[in-house]
Amino acid sequence: MRIALPQLHHDQAGFDALVDLWAKTEACFLDVIELDLSDATWIDADLCAPFGALLYALGERINTVKLLNIRPDVERALTQNGFLSIYGRKAVPDRWGTTLPYQQFDPKDDRYFADYVETKLIRRTELPAMSSALLKKLSESLFEIFSNAVIHSSTEMGIFSCGQFFPKRDRLNFSVADLGIGIRRNVTETTGLTLDAAQAIEWATTGRNTTRRGAIPGGLGLKLLVQFVDLNGGSLQIVSDAGYWRRENGKSCIVQLTRPFPGTVVSVEINTADQQSYVLASEVEETDIF
Amino acid sequence: MTNNLLEVSVFEIAGSPFCVASDDGQKVHDRLAAALKAGHGVRLSFHNVTIVTSAFLNAAIGQLYGEFDEAQIRALLKVSDIAPDDVMLLKRVVETAKQYFADPQTFAQAIQAVQGGDGDD
Numbered sequence: 001m002r003i004a005l006p007q008l009h010h011d012q013a014g015f016d017a018l019v020d021l022w023a024k025t026e027a028c029f030l031d032v033i034e035l036d037l038s039d040a041t042w043i044d045a046d047l048c049a050p051f052g053a054l055l056y057a058l059g060e061r062i063n064t065v066k067l068l069n070i071r072p073d074v075e076r077a078l079t080q081n082g083f084l085s086i087y088g089r090k091a092v093p094d095r096w097g098t099t100l101p102y103q104q105f106d107p108k109d110d111r112y113f114a115d116y117v118e119t120k121l122i123r124r125t126e127l128p129a130m131s132s133a134l135l136k137k138l139s140e141s142l143f144e145i146f147s148n149a150v151i152h153s154s155t156e157m158g159i160f161s162c163g164q165f166f167p168k169r170d171r172l173n174f175s176v177a178d179l180g181i182g183i184r185r186n187v188t189e190t191t192g193l194t195l196d197a198a199q200a201i202e203w204a205t206t207g208r209n210t211t212r213r214g215a216i217p218g219g220l221g222l223k224l225l226v227q228f229v230d231l232n233g234g235s236l237q238i239v240s241d242a243g244y245w246r247r248e249n250g251k252s253c254i255v256q257l258t259r260p261f262p263g264t265v266v267s268v269e270i271n272t273a274d275q276q277s278y279v280l281a282s283e284v285e286e287t288d289i290f
Numbered sequence: 291m292t293n294n295l296l297e298v299s300v301f302e303i304a305g306s307p308f309c310v311a312s313d314d315g316q317k318v319h320d321r322l323a324a325a326l327k328a329g330h331g332v333r334l335s336f337h338n339v340t341i342v343t344s345a346f347l348n349a350a351i352g353q354l355y356g357e358f359d360e361a362q363i364r365a366l367l368k369v370s371d372i373a374p375d376d377v378m379l380l381k382r383v384v385e386t387a388k389q390y391f392a393d394p395q396t397f398a399q400a401i402q403a404v405q406g407g408d409g410d411d
Binding site: 111113143147151278 | 306308310311312313314340341342343344345346348349352353355356360363364367368369370372375377378379380381382383384386387389390391
C-alpha cells in the first residue's frame with residue numbers, strides 16, 4: 001500500500017490529514033505501508049507525537065512502515081528531534097537547540113517523563129530564554145498533560161510526545177498523544193452521558209466535570225491547562241476520537257472530524273515571551289487551606 | 291497537638307523536586323492517613339519541591355476528604371515550605387475534593403471502588 005502524505009501543520013487541517021491516514025491504514029495487517037512524503041513540504045515537529053503514535057499502532061499490527069521521498073527541510077527537522085531515527089535515519093545533533101525530542105513513554109513512566117522535561121526543557125541553557133515563572137508554569141502544564149493521558153486514556157500502547165521552539169515567533173509547540181480509549185468513550189462509560197466526540201472534549205474541559213470515579217478526586221488537569229493558555233496568550237488543541245477542540249483568546253470551538261483518531265492528542269502552543277508572574281494577588285495562607 | 295507534629299517530607303517520599311506522579315502522591319497519602327487515623331497531627335513539608343501537579347495532590351491530599359472529616363483534617367494537617375502558587379493549586383485541589391465527596395453518588399462509587407480494591411480509575 002502506498003499513501004501520499006500532505007504537509008502537516010499544527011492545526012485542524014494537520015489533524016485531518018493524520019486521521020485520514022489512519023482511516024486508510026487501520027485495517028492493514030502484515031502489510032507494507034509506504035508513506036510518500038514528496039508533497040509534505042512542511043511537518044510541524046510537535047505533530048511527530050500523534051504521527052508517531054499512529055505509526056506505532058500500525059507496527060503493533062505487524063506492518064512495516066516506510067517513509068519515502070522526504071524533503072530535505074523536513075528530513076532535517078525530523079532527524080534533529082530523533083523521530084526519523086526510529087525509521088532508520090542517523091540521529092543528528094539539534095544544531096539550533098530548538099527541539100524537544102520525540103519520545104515514547106510507558107504509562108508508568110511518570111519519572112522518565114519528569115526527567116525528560118527536566119533535561120530537555122528546564123536545564124537546557126541553549127533554549128530561548130523564558131522567565132522562571134513561565135518555565136515553571138509550562139513544566140507543570142506538560143506534567144498535567146502527561147498525567148491526564150496516564151489517568152484517563154487506559155492506554156497500553158504508550159504515550160508519545162514531541163515539541164519545538166520557534167524563537168523568532170516566541171512560540172513553543174508541544175504535543176502529547178496516546179492510543180487510549182479517548183475522551184468520548186471515557187465520558188460515556190463513567191457518566192452515562194451520550195455526547196459526540198467533540199462535545200465530550202468540551203464537557204471534559206468545562207466547569208467541575210470529571211470522569212474520575214473512585215477514591216481519588218480529579219477533574220482539574222485540563223482546566224488548569226485552559227487557564228494557563230488563556231493567561232499566557234497561547235492556544236490549546238485537543239483531538240480525541242472524531243472530536244476536534246481548540247482554545248484561543250479565551251474562546252473555544254469544537255468541530256467533528258470526518259474520521260477518528262485512535263486515542264487522544266493534546267497540543268499546546270505557548271507564548272515564550274510571556275513575563276507574567278502567575279502568582280495571583282489573592283494568595284492563600286498556609287493556615288487557610290483545609 | 292500542633293506542638294507535637296509529625297513531620298512528613300514530600301521531597302523525601304517522591305525522591306525528586308518534581309512531585310508529579312499519582313503513585314508518589316499515594317505514598318504521601320498513606321503516611322498522612324495513618325497519622326490522621328491515629329489522631330496525630332502532621333506537618334507536610336514541601337521543602338525543596340519545585341513542581342507539583344493536581345494529580346499528585348489529588349492522590350496525596352484530595353482523597354483524604356473521602357476518609358476523614360473536614361474538621362479533623364483542618365485540625366491535624368498542616369503544610370509548610372510550599373510556594374505561593376502551589377498553595378493556590380493545593381487550595382483548588384482541596385475545594386474540588388470537598389465537592390467531589392459531597393456528591394453522594396460519587397462518594398458511594400468511591401466507597402465501592404475502595405472496597406473493590408480500585409482506588410484510582
